[in-house]
Amino acid sequence: MNYDALVSSGLGLSLAGSEIRFDKITHLASRLLGAPVSLLTVIDDPSDRQLFKSAVGLPDKLREPRSTPLSHSFCKHVRDSGSLLHLVDAREHPLHMHNPAIDAFGIISYLGVPFHGERGKPQGALCCIDHRPREWTEQEVKLLKQLASIADDQFYLDIAVRDRARAKLLAEKAALTRESFLSHANHEVRTPLSAIFGAARLLKATSVDDKTKSLVEAIERNTSRLQALTEDLVRIAEMDTATAAITVESFDLVEVIEDVLARNRDAAHAKGIALTSNCRTIDNMIFLFDVAILTNVVDQLVSNAIQFTDVGEVRVTLGTTPKVEAVTIRVSDTGVGMGPDLQARLFDEFEGYDPRTAREGGGTGLGMSIIKREIELLGGTISVSGDRGAGTHFTICLPTARSVVDSELMEDEEESDHRHITCLECGEKLNILRRHISQMHDMTPEAYRAKWGLPQDFELSSPAYRSLRGAVKDRE
Template sequence: MQALRATGLLDADSATSLDRLTRLATRLVKMPVALVSLVDVDRQVFVSAVGLEEPWASRGQTPLSHSFCQYVVTDQAPLVITDARADGRLCGNLAIRDLNVIAYAGFPLHSPDGQVLGSFCAIDGRPRQWTEDEVEILQDLAANAESEIALYTAHGELMLSSARMQTVLDTTQDAFVSMDHAGLVTAWNDAAHRLFGWSAAEAMGRPATELMIPERFHDAHRAGLERVRQGGRSRLSGQRVELIATDRDNREFPVEMTMQMAMERDRPVFHAFLHDITERRRLADQREQLLEQEQLQVRQLRELDKMKDDLVAVVSHELRNPIGVIRGYTELMAADPDLPEVLRQDLTVIDHTSARLTHLVDDLLDLAQLDAGKQFHLVPLDPGPLIQDAVRTHRITASARQVTLISEVEPLPVIPGEPRRLQQVLDNLLSNAVKYSLPGGTVTVTARHHDDRFVLTIADTGIGIPAEQYPHLFDRFFRASTATGLGIKGTGLGLAVTKAIVEAHDGTISAEPGTDGGTRFIVSLPARVQLTAEL
């Protein structure tokens, strides 16, 4: 059925070339009726009919109850009948009664791939003995009809392919333009109409120079065409190039063109896709300007950053004393046994707030000192006891939050370090791990000696950090959205201070998602002497 529909003849209005063959058949074999019949699922369609009576001639088809041709298709062989009324298979066919089909000679019509589509047949309304010459003539005419049907099929495929290609070209966002060897336009899609302002009807057959090439480039374009005609090669073929084009209103604009050259009948033809790159050029220019501005801003920011650090250091020093006074008076007032409970609760709030301010000022001072290049007094240090003390200290807070704190400490090397600062690193990382863990979670502290490095890993199963926020985790005042979303308080300075301390020890610190959720921080410090004692 696919092959049958591929001919395009089932719904064709006329088939002139096939009509010539059926008329020739009636003259050569002196038969009143000749048909080219294609057999569908439930009907036979006459794509050519000579001598057929009404109403069948106007209808152009019959049901299979009136078809002898169906047997040619099913048998895939010629069917030659002298008197259908005497044939056991055909005697009940309604074509005998309604179409007066008595004598019949039908021959298979094959598709190009060998499918039998129908028959070429001659019909008489009375019994007839078919001669050998008549059979050969009808076979030859059937072979010619097969050739005509193959041409219809090929033409249909060609038209379908052409329509498909035209649809692609009409819906593409790029302008598509084809030129012949003389530079005349032979194809012009809708995008070309939108880009250059000329409709396809206006553009076809006109020189491309009149439609899209600025006048000052006309001579160069013609010279290029002549070189290609002489040499048979184009330097631009297969290349992506940027050019200046013009539209119907003589507006010039930059385009990017990809062009291919082919040879047709020993002459070059050109096919090009083009699109407007005005916006891309504008963005490139803006980018250059922004880069220049950015370099200027970087210099300005460095100066501002230094001024800010100096200001932070001064302000932090000035804040220390007032905060200390506040905390001192708070403790003094809280020591009064006769103080009302309401006031005692207020003093607790003041004390907690002052403590957070003190911690903030300490962090700011630390950062200011580290930025100023303050040198640590490094001494040989056993990190094992520092880790044990830190775990012991934070285990109380972890227990209160129903978080399990685990430590796995291998034999460690002696490292160069400042004890108070490394204790600060441990406290910052452990307090964060516990604070951002949910009840039932686990914080695991692992310490080991690896390739002359001391490696400390602190992993939690807490709320985690969005992947896109990891690059900003050690920035000053940065806080992950998962923490702010849950209302967990913090200054966003702890990790910045921690990173500065680690780097001042010639170490590195990084963060990554944990294997069981949460976050894992990895600190690596240079080792000096291996320590063999069990910790």
């Protein structure tokens, strides 16, 4: 192993300078054993050098090169044998008495134990050196072995940190590559799909042949499935690279759920099933979520429940946890249900209720995975329960429900003109500013704050702004 290989493998980390963590070990060894010199060495056979990973008490002639030829090394014997080397007086030892380091560096007494590398094999030694004959005690030997063990552990930790950093870099690169590929593929696929879909509609409108209409419907159905798949893939890629857009808005949660139910009521009626809700108003609570994402999640869960329910009902229930620290949204149905094995992998990519029924329903196998990740982006969790033939229950728990400021503060705010936030671009007073500046002024919140010199934590919804002002007032 040459010097470059040592550096790339981690064994040569900071050989040209002092590695603080390893220097602490050699300093401890020198102090605890009362030795003038302590070294942590790595043997580099290809370059015929002994490298000092850490050193205390080096002679001036060795401080700059931080290495010696292997001909001057006692540590090579430790590495080769994988065991302790204990020399009271090297000048009298038949195997080491001719070592040039005795005369060159005044090494008389030596105690060394193996230092292990990445694969657990000895790569060098942790040693203590004295310039006079010395009988190393059993306690000193034990201390040096313990310090060598700490050096091994520190080295393994350095390797783990290095490997983790490399793995993280590779994962981020892979995610960016996937996101870039899927974005380009989505653009290239959607254009011809739109053309096919439009042509199919025109053909359907002008055709009177039932067989032709049936074929056109098959084209429309499968084109829609492909469009849904490309959208799902791009959404997953966005979440992989942390570019998914998450906003914080205040809204009426009951109203959001009722709107979702209204959109799905015709589909439920067509199948002859009931679509009901139990969404009581939660007093003294406002909700600061991304309303678009939450709406989409609930809509998909309700739509799926209707799709897999033939008899009975689909029900949405809104509630809170016992200590009112979170809001729960429960979507239940009396449909086909699923067993524990499928529940365990339901939120994995390319999984569905059942391969056959999922295909009949036009699913991509990505929907539940996306739902889970979107709920996690909102800071919440989603779980599933039920049994085969006994219906399914999805429960969303969002811990970002926040208490409204007390009534006294609310009255104070209503007397002032802070119920809405004024858009600095056009002067319009709004309850939610974020969406307005995006749709009307094509600006991101970051760009808006930067342009008008607003703090980065400036909330872009008036209820949140009132809460912020209330907290500041309380501190005053």
